[in-house]
Amino acid sequence: MIWACIIGAGIGCYLLKLAGMSIPARVLERPLVERIADLIPVALLAALIAVQVFASGSHLTIDARAAGLGVAVIALLLRAPFLVVVFAAALTAALLRVVFPGW
């Protein structure tokens, strides 16, 4: 099952790329399609952040991950590069767990 999904989604993602390179632009270049296509990554990424940081199984929680996200926001406001943002968030969560085990 997991393999089928890895291969299926992988090939699907490739076909999405190939479609863009092959389909005549006028087929997809409509205001509604463009608007939705612009909004989908915004909505999905925001939802992924929320779930990755505040969900634990089927309940919501605030733990070291939330502190990591807070530090990531500060790093982004300071225009830190991608790797610094990610590393700072991980380091924050890791250090907090040293002080408060199990958090």
Added chain:
Amino acid sequence: MTPAERRAIVRDGLGVGLATGLYGVSFGAVSVAAGLSVLQTCVLSLVMFTGASQFAFVGVIAAGGAPVSGAVTALLLGTRNTLYGLKLAPLLQFHGWRRPAAAQVVIDESTAMAITRDSTAAARTGFVSTGVAVFCLWNLFTFVGAIAGNLIGDPRTYGLDAAVGAAFLALLWPRLADRRNRVIAACAAGIALVSVPLTSAGVPVLVAGGVALLAGVLTPTAVDETEIP
């Protein structure tokens, strides 16, 4: 394009490739922490090869979601590459076998490094140098990260679970300059959180995707109709 311009474009492409490729270490580590094998992790990077979709897929698996939910989320995130392809095709003018080969490296970074050029030759140089550099290094560092991830034990000790949220935020950040996007992001995050106790893992993110569809249909005035594509 002079040889000097060409060298400058290739140098920029390699730089972007190195920075993005290094981030493959975190994907590899997060993926094996989610329970995927090293081989599965490497196949994801080779075949899927689009970072946000890959992180979303393993993120859903890590949360205990069905692989199908992860696959659907990955595909939805992959739709933006279709838009990139539409913008790139007339610029790059690839035909024959080059087009399916080039399609695999249509990603955020290669698009950004091609779309600003004023000639087909320069756009191709930017696209190919960035795309090939990211592809090679992303896959190499995915492998390194997956092996390392297997050796280090509980990823929570290193805050790797917090790194995923930060990575998604960094991908989202440039899009938040737009006010409407901020509203959509807040709504999507809120709806996803409300869905967490009510649905199985992976579904909240898909529900939030519905927010984007709905908002796109309901906000016709937000688009500048005078804009010429």
